[in-house]
Amino acid sequence: MDSIDSIVANRFGNLSFFSTSSRLYKFEKIKNITTRVKLKHPNINLIDMGVGEPDKMADESIINILNLEARKPENRFYADNGILEFQEAACKYMKNIYNIDWLTTENIIHGIGSKSILSMIPLGFINPGDICLMTVPGYPILGTYTKFLGGEVYNLPLCEENGFFPDLENIPKDILKKSKLLYINYPNNPTGQVATKEFYEYVVNFGKKNNIFIISDLAYGTLTYDGYKPLSIFNIDGSIDICMEIHSLSKSFNMTGWRLAFVVGSKKAIKLYSTIKGHTDSGQFRAIQKAGAYALDNYYLTDINRERYSRRFNLLVEVLEEVGFKAKKPKAGFYCYVPIPKGVKKGIRFNSAEEASLYILSNSLISTVPWDDCGAFLRFSVTYDADNIEDELIVMNELKLRLISLNLEF
Numbered sequence: 001m002d003s004i005d006s007i008v009a010n011r012f013g014n015l016s017f018f019s020t021s022s023r024l025y026k027f028e029k030i031k032n033i034t035t036r037v038k039l040k041h042p043n044i045n046l047i048d049m050g051v052g053e054p055d056k057m058a059d060e061s062i063i064n065i066l067n068l069e070a071r072k073p074e075n076r077f078y079a080d081n082g083i084l085e086f087q088e089a090a091c092k093y094m095k096n097i098y099n100i101d102w103l104t105t106e107n108i109i110h111g112i113g114s115k116s117i118l119s120m121i122p123l124g125f126i127n128p129g130d131i132c133l134m135t136v137p138g139y140p141i142l143g144t145y146t147k148f149l150g151g152e153v154y155n156l157p158l159c160e161e162n163g164f165f166p167d168l169e170n171i172p173k174d175i176l177k178k179s180k181l182l183y184i185n186y187p188n189n190p191t192g193q194v195a196t197k198e199f200y201e202y203v204v205n206f207g208k209k210n211n212i213f214i215i216s217d218l219a220y221g222t223l224t225y226d227g228y229k230p231l232s233i234f235n236i237d238g239s240i241d242i243c244m245e246i247h248s249l250s251k252s253f254n255m256t257g258w259r260l261a262f263v264v265g266s267k268k269a270i271k272l273y274s275t276i277k278g279h280t281d282s283g284q285f286r287a288i289q290k291a292g293a294y295a296l297d298n299y300y301l302t303d304i305n306r307e308r309y310s311r312r313f314n315l316l317v318e319v320l321e322e323v324g325f326k327a328k329k330p331k332a333g334f335y336c337y338v339p340i341p342k343g344v345k346k347g348i349r350f351n352s353a354e355e356a357s358l359y360i361l362s363n364s365l366i367s368t369v370p371w372d373d374c375g376a377f378l379r380f381s382v383t384y385d386a387d388n389i390e391d392e393l394i395v396m397n398e399l400k401l402r403l404i405s406l407n408l409e410f
Contacts, residue, residue, distance in 0.1 A: 011149075034046065034050070037362060045365070048384055049381050049399075051367075051381050053250075053256045054250070054383055055384060055385055056254050058291075059301045061298070061301070062294060065294045075285070076286075079110075079284055079289060080278065081109055082283055086110050086262070086290070086296075087105040088105060089294075089297050090262045091103050091104065091108060094264065097230050097299060098231070100235065103264065109277065110260065111246075111260075111261045111262060111277070113250065114261045115141055117246050120277060121215060121244065122148075124273060125180045127149075128151065129151065130179070130180045131181075132151060133154050133156055133166075134156065135155075136155045136157055137191075137373040137374070138188075139185060142183045146181070154171070157373055158191055160339075165193065166184070168202075168203070179212050180213060182206075182214050184216055185216075187331070187333040192333050193330070194330070195233075196231075197236065200239070203233070204236050216245040219248040220251050220334070222302050223306055226329070228332055240265070244265035244269055245265070247262050247263075249261060249296075253292075253301060258288055258291075260288055311389070311392070312392060314329065315392060316336055319403075320336065322400065334381055335379050336382070338378055338380065339375065339378075340356040340377065341356060341408040341409055343408075343409050344406060344409060345407040345408070353376040354372060356370065358370075359406075366399065
């Protein structure tokens, strides 16, 4: 036994929490399998429909701002809880995109990406034994850190029969009594479902009734299609008292690796978060924040992403339906969420989405993300690598040919 085993915190179970055999991070596992398959078939191009990152770089104008600001001596200092310029840009962004004009810089603070923000929020709310309500499938960070703090997670399955919305009515009373936080993410990853004003009203009323604080993750908020308008939980009266909302520059502005986001909430909630943040990090590089402020001020830069993703969804849904999948174009985000095939006509049966995904990957070099949290589904992303429309058509044609060759049964 290594000496560290005897002194590691109990919450990690003598490091068993990190056991690669039982708790390997889902997407890391998929990446590892994909790498092995690519090495086994070096002469066949992988069609990566599992990637969850934008396929393009940030706009050249944003990069130019970073280049300019990174050269200024005054930007070399710690940013701590952020620069005013970024907060002001975020306020204007909320007005321009969501028609919310009553926010001030005291309602907004930056973060080093949504992941960082979600990891800190439980520190302000969770005591041992408290519960965090988490929608599944979904992004696990808020729940993971709740467990780190001695809290518990109660999963709310996003099922097709409920329109991929959580069932808040049937949460047991003893769970509600101990619940402190509710995590929601709309537009949703991976289901593609979008929020309505009625849903947000319902959630806000639920939070107030049960004294549960709501964390709304709006990572895909501006990537909307076919008439659906971006919607914030703060479009609901009274939501500021019971909600925090996280906005990321990763997906909308292709700034994934830049690690920049912001959180919106009441002055008291932001003060609480800023206190935690001030003892956790020293802020994102000032030059990145200034480039981010430029991006938020020039929000029209996301239009080209929306146009590309919308076009790719049209192509992808057509291919999937032709092969036999039950596919529908989502109103936002960049994921198409479809039920798995029953199996393969030659006799193989899929008992889970993971089995289906692995079979498709191993036999046709098409990478997808499996979800088995409520039914068995595959997630196809439209952020695959293609330089132009012609390349997209080539990818889609190859995708169709490979899927057809599998002889899938639906």
